[in-house]
Amino acid sequence: MKRSLLSASSRDTSLVVAATCFIAATYGLVRLAYGLFLPDVQASLGLTTATAGAVSSAASVAYCVGALCGSAAGRRRRVLVAAALTTAVAGSLGMATASGVASFATAAVVASTSAGLASPALVAVVQHHLDGPRGDRAQGVVNSGTGPGLVAAGVLAAALSPDWRTAFVVSAAVSAAAGLAVLLLDGPRGARARAHGPEARGVLAPRPQRTGPAAWSRLARPAGGALLLGAASAALWTYGRSLLVGAGLGAGWSTAAWIGVGVGGTVTAATAGLLSRRPAPTAWTLTCSGLAAALGLLGVAPSSRTAALLACVLAGWSFVAATTALISWSGAVLPGSVAGATATLFVTLVLGQAVGSTLVGAAAGGHGLPAAFVGAAVVALGASTCGWASSPGAPAPRTDRGAEGARGPWSRSGPPEVLTGPTTPTPGRRRRDGA
Template identity: 50%
Template sequence: MKRSFSLPDRVLLAAGLGLVAATYGLVRLAYGLFLPDVQHDLGFGADVGGAVSSGASVVYCVGAVGGSVLAARAARWLVVAATVTAGVGALVMASSPTTAVFGTAAVGASAGAGLASPAMVQLVTDRIPADRRGRAQAVVNSGTGPGLVAAGVLALVLLPDWRTAWAVAGALTLAVGAVLFLAAGRPERGGTPALPGRSWFVAQTVPVVVALLFGAGSAVVWTYGRSTLVDAGVPTTATVVAWIALGVGGSTVAATARWTSAMAPRRQWVLTTTVAAGAVLALGLLPGSVEVTLASCALFGWGYTAATGALIAWTAAIDPEQVAAGTSVLFVVLVAGQAVGAAVAGVLVGTVGTTTTFVAAGVLVAVSSGLSLHTGDLRTAVATR
């Protein structure tokens, strides 16, 4: 039976969840929430919106790669870099006078989430006992959900004043990052793990492929989810509540972490991505039904967030000593898929319409789930490095 977390562990996990909530939910993924209002004020179309989302994904990847290299040596200072990048970026977005300034700030702010993930994986690995580490990683990773809820509440209270919403998001990000830096104040672990060898990268092949497909398919929800509801005639308040439902679904991952972390990684992946695929299809086929939309958003929020947790469990099963590096690799690939998916979706929405675009995206997510059914046992560890 797994023991409960100690008080210092709980503080660290709460602060880490807060950083993930801020950098992902309040800054990176909230872009799609505020996009219709930003487009209205600054005057740019779906193609530009997709290009900014794609660029943000690329910069996220750069941050995650850099973070994976530095995490073992300076995880606390990566927290600082993630906090400043996302927080200041959001503040610049709030004060942007032109599309160019806003787009540049949105792209740059996305690096904060890329830096935050390897930093938190490393902090948990260093400070949480092994028998509680899997659940701890799932809890911290679930921070995306509360961040989305917070962004949705800001939208309900402040929209169409998106500038004030981004300003509040930036200030909250800076505050929670400072708390985490203090909570992670114990000295870093001595030494660094050896660099992974060729066999390690070979063992990551299947999770890399399915993460890429899942990222490409999921991008349509994060970039055009609310825009699709607005275009379908859903009342503005209901579209924001739907975004909050995304966050509520993601938030429940912390409650289900004990259950999902007991599963084999492949089973986690199949379950969570199947739920996400069904939600994407429902959003594309019935965007005008408020009831279906709310349920689909909640299911997608849970499926997406839990699927990213499954990727952490997957790479940890391959090699527990390289979990920070493995997480960075898989998250980089997932977001690279989102970069491609957002750009392609931006073109498809304007040519074949939102329904076809969402259906294609849902099929792609389903393919990412189905491929993992034919990959054999995921418990294989890397014997040599």
């Protein structure tokens, strides 16, 4: 636990731990686990590659719907937590008990909605209890849940494979336990709230300054990059393990590679300082290029254990760091409407994943997964070019808050994560991402 949390009450500390576990569950064990268990699901239910991509696309759209609903109802934090808990448990159990492709697909879409609801809900919960720098650091700790969640999913797959049904039952149980813990620990702010007044750290306060249509046009370049990044990353989140299993690595090494993705996303904190000293567009170009290299290596050498493991670690780092750069970029181009700008960019990113899942599935059906991954690498390179010759705008204030990663784009004072949803400090004040 970070130093700033040591002085907080044990109840607040427990709440932060529970919230972090809830993000790990809804993202790592529920939403992103779809791609991890896909080879086993295909073997059991006869799910085709193209259909798997279409299901992933629908799940990404559901994530966006959940995220937007959560943002609109940010003040009703307990309702949002309960909705995220319900959809996570119902979706996971639905996948575990699915008798065919249709029922599995429906459950997967419901499960993905949970992650979109969880991010804005937990932003509101943490802001309700913790103020100032301590609250900022608590948000960072909660943000870090996606990476460990991916690692936990990989360990679960290694222990249970090919029994994916039991794995989703475990995911439902963990989601239920973490969500209920958040609800039980979330209570009145007490003296701290009264001391700071009703507007202190409110989800929607202070009101951001108005930004005209001309200013919003500055989002065109980062939005284009976000769309391309989402489309390229869909290859990893939906078909990463399927590629490795098809190349002959087997369940053990393919699962280890997936764990590598989580490790890569978790350790981005080690490079946060280096990236934060560079303009956001420059960091964007660097990290998107890293994802392109990782996807290309997976496509060219999927049967090499060493290459696959290194590529997955690089992919995990690149994706999380790229979303962090995107967050900083939104704050640089629209400092007066940071939350709205970042929400727009992250929804665009996940919509890119929705499109990318379908396109990668179609390409794989005609040319094979290795060729589809090479194509995704080219798309990632295209995303990197969006940072070329781009003015970074005014620098944002420095902070040591954690990264959005895969969580979502919800903040009352700054930009968000993801997906799909990943854990590094950024140079701007922001808050919150898949598959």
